[in-house]
Amino acid sequence: MTPGKTSESSAAAPLLDLQALVVSVRRRRRLWASMALLGLLVGAAIAVLLPPPPSAVAKVLVAHQADQPNDPGTLIRTDVALLGTTRIADKALQALKSPEKPEDFIRDYRGTGLTNNLLQIDVTGASDADAVARAKALADAFVADHVSRMQEAAAAEAKALLDQRDRIQGDLAQVNKAIGDRSPGNDPKASASIESLFARRAELTSRITDFDQRAADARTGTPRLIAGTQIVDGPRTVPHSLPKAAGTDAAIGLVLGLVLGLAVAAVATVVADRPVLRREIAANLGASVIAELRRTPRPSATLWRRGRTPAPRERLTATLARTVRDSAERVSLLELGCARSASVIALDLAEALASDGPVVIIDGLPGLPLAHRRQKPGGPAVVNGGRAAAVSGGKYRFGVGSVAPGTAWTDLPYLGTRTVLVVRAGHAGAAWLHTVARQLADLGIAVTGVVLIDPDPRDRTDGTLWDGLHTALRGHDVRPARQNAGGTPPATAGGTPTHAVEAVGEDRRRTERPPTPASGASPALGAPPGRRLAEELRARGRVPDNDQEAR
Numbered sequence: 001m002t003p004g005k006t007s008e009s010s011a012a013a014p015l016l017d018l019q020a021l022v023v024s025v026r027r028r029r030r031l032w033a034s035m036a037l038l039g040l041l042v043g044a045a046i047a048v049l050l051p052p053p054p055s056a057v058a059k060v061l062v063a064h065q066a067d068q069p070n071d072p073g074t075l076i077r078t079d080v081a082l083l084g085t086t087r088i089a090d091k092a093l094q095a096l097k098s099p100e101k102p103e104d105f106i107r108d109y110r111g112t113g114l115t116n117n118l119l120q121i122d123v124t125g126a127s128d129a130d131a132v133a134r135a136k137a138l139a140d141a142f143v144a145d146h147v148s149r150m151q152e153a154a155a156a157e158a159k160a161l162l163d164q165r166d167r168i169q170g171d172l173a174q175v176n177k178a179i180g181d182r183s184p185g186n187d188p189k190a191s192a193s194i195e196s197l198f199a200r201r202a203e204l205t206s207r208i209t210d211f212d213q214r215a216a217d218a219r220t221g222t223p224r225l226i227a228g229t230q231i232v233d234g235p236r237t238v239p240h241s242l243p244k245a246a247g248t249d250a251a252i253g254l255v256l257g258l259v260l261g262l263a264v265a266a267v268a269t270v271v272a273d274r275p276v277l278r279r280e281i282a283a284n285l286g287a288s289v290i291a292e293l294r295r296t297p298r299p300s301a302t303l304w305r306r307g308r309t310p311a312p313r314e315r316l317t318a319t320l321a322r323t324v325r326d327s328a329e330r331v332s333l334l335e336l337g338c339a340r341s342a343s344v345i346a347l348d349l350a351e352a353l354a355s356d357g358p359v360v361i362i363d364g365l366p367g368l369p370l371a372h373r374r375q376k377p378g379g380p381a382v383v384n385g386g387r388a389a390a391v392s393g394g395k396y397r398f399g400v401g402s403v404a405p406g407t408a409w410t411d412l413p414y415l416g417t418r419t420v421l422v423v424r425a426g427h428a429g430a431a432w433l434h435t436v437a438r439q440l441a442d443l444g445i446a447v448t449g450v451v452l453i454d455p456d457p458r459d460r461t462d463g464t465l466w467d468g469l470h471t472a473l474r475g476h477d478v479r480p481a482r483q484n485a486g487g488t489p490p491a492t493a494g495g496t497p498t499h500a501v502e503a504v505g506e507d508r509r510r511t512e513r514p515p516t517p518a519s520g521a522s523p524a525l526g527a528p529p530g531r532r533l534a535e536e537l538r539a540r541g542r543v544p545d546n547d548q549e550a551r
Helices: 003-012 018-027 029-049 074-083 086-096 102-106 128-181 188-228 242-272 278-285 301-306 311-326 339-354 409-415 430-443 529-540
Strands: 055-061 109-113 118-124 230-237 289-293 331-336 359-363 381-384 396-402 418-424 446-453
Touching (some): 018 029, 018 242, 074 118, 086 102, 109 128, 128 230, 278 418, 278 430, 278 446, 289 311, 311 339, 311 396, 311 418, 339 418, 418 430
Parallel strands (some): 289 446, 359 381, 418 446
Antiparallel strands (some): 055 118, 109 118
């Protein structure tokens, strides 16, 4: 792999493929739909099993001495904070004659500032009557506390003004005494001094009058504020509707469950790294997608096969039948996460080949007893790998196996040296797809193509889908022609197109140099480079394992 190609592939591969993420999350719809349904049920259950306690509400109009039209709500927030103090809670409990502690009572009510001068008090209680009584006691305690604070403030302000007035009156008395002690005379300086004393007396008298007026205004404004602070909406119970509460809580639970489910599905998708798009699966396996099929239902593959055969299955069966008839080597079907679908495809292929002669299926699928299947008259013979050599006859033979984790890789060449991978989308991770491609390449098993099971119906990526194997293949196989199991020569002469192993993903691209053939014979000079390379690799019997050996 050259540095240029490395930089190009790194730049082309996004850090997070949003399309693949969306498709993977959509395929996990059972997870997030289940969590959304669970949230819905939990929300409804909470509303039914844990109903809110009886509550009451009261509204109080609060008049402030420093009210301003542009007040941002600072004064009403102060009133809300004062409502939540133990002082008011204690006064309310005293009115209720309740032994409850003020610290505990504070948790049962709260205040809300609706406007700059309107305070709402919400209280809970043991019953509706208890809640209403608590709300009335709290409202009365708050109004009384607010009135007392305003009276105290007004009295303190008036007292301060009167004290200032008394002090000025003392100064005025001294000025009057100084004026009385002066005797009239013709001295100009004495006359000026007397005039200044008279001016001083006039100023002090004016200030005394002003302080008297301000003290009177302070006392006069308090009754107006006291009258303006009152309960405008008496305590009343808050009606509770069980259906409405259940619907609201269920909707909240549904949204929370859906969000949590989508988040879990997205995280699981990123962590698992399981390709679901045709583009990703084809790139990781180094082979093209030649067909897409829906997943075989679990109850019975036989019942599924009795129904109307979909057009994609018919095309795939016809393509595989042509491949088996024309191939000089044994063909196999290797499944990954879809053993049932692979067995159904194998049986369809056997039925298509049965018209030409006897068919033998070598069963290597784990957990599916195709080898123990009762053979119908004229149907294909299904044997396991151990009995394959003992069974004679059969014009066509092909194997069915698995490349799932735990596979015995050395047994796969006995199933067939050319294979079609039947892969379930989103089942295996990218690392395992790389392992499958590498192991098959090391065993010299050519991958004809990939049959994608359970694909995403909205997938429009290039995988690619072709009808003919001669266009689906990434290279050309020039393996020497030989007789098939039944002794019948292949239908076509010359090289049969198969899959030439390419890269096992962008991070394992190889730059291969043709090695010297083991037999010492040089390839034909007129053959294309790809054909000469395939002949030389075939002569060695394997594909280079790493870049060092390839170079």
